[in-house]
Amino acid sequence: MRPAIVIVTALTILRLALAVAYPFLDTALRLPVVAVGAASDLLDGRIARRFHAETWAGGLLDAVSDKLFTVAILGVAWHDGILGPWLLAAVLARDLAVAAAAAAVALHRRWDGFRRMASRPLGKVTTAAVFALGIVVVALPGWWMLVDGAAGVAGALSLLAAGDYLRELGRARRGQV
Secondary structure, three states, X not given: OOHHHHHHHHHHHXXXXXXXXXXXXXXXXXXXXXXXXHHHHHHHHHHHXXXXXXXXXXXXXXXXXXXXXXXXXXXXXXXXXXXXXXXHHHHOHHHHHHHHHHHHHHHHOOOHHHHHOOOOHHHHHHHHHHHHHHHHHHHOOOXXXXXXXXXXXXXXXXXXXXHHXXXXXXXXXXOOO
């Protein structure tokens, strides 16, 4: 196995481990963990592209790691009363839409649409906004206007990205991609 793939995979698995540990962490450790998780997401993609270590399985693992990490952070923020349920639902709209589409594809055993569908620019921007929201809810939980504003931006982007991914998946299933 090439060293770049090992590094990329290790960074992605680190984010998975951080997602599992996050709900059990002391409050003082949450901000450094969110920062490490965000940095690992930034680095694994850059390293994979730079050293041509991109694989479909690696991309899928990266996406799952991102989703679990953000669900851990935002779920704890909701549990702690920092993030309201409607904002949480909006922020997770893209992930819920993709999960529903994946379930539908799995039921019909038509994985080709997912295999051909690359990550989308709006999805990347949404991921960055969600990670920024994670930093805000951990670093400034009492700043309600800032938390709600960051959640509103991330939620709006997530809703737009959900539509974009579903449209692209539909195009891929019809063979237009």
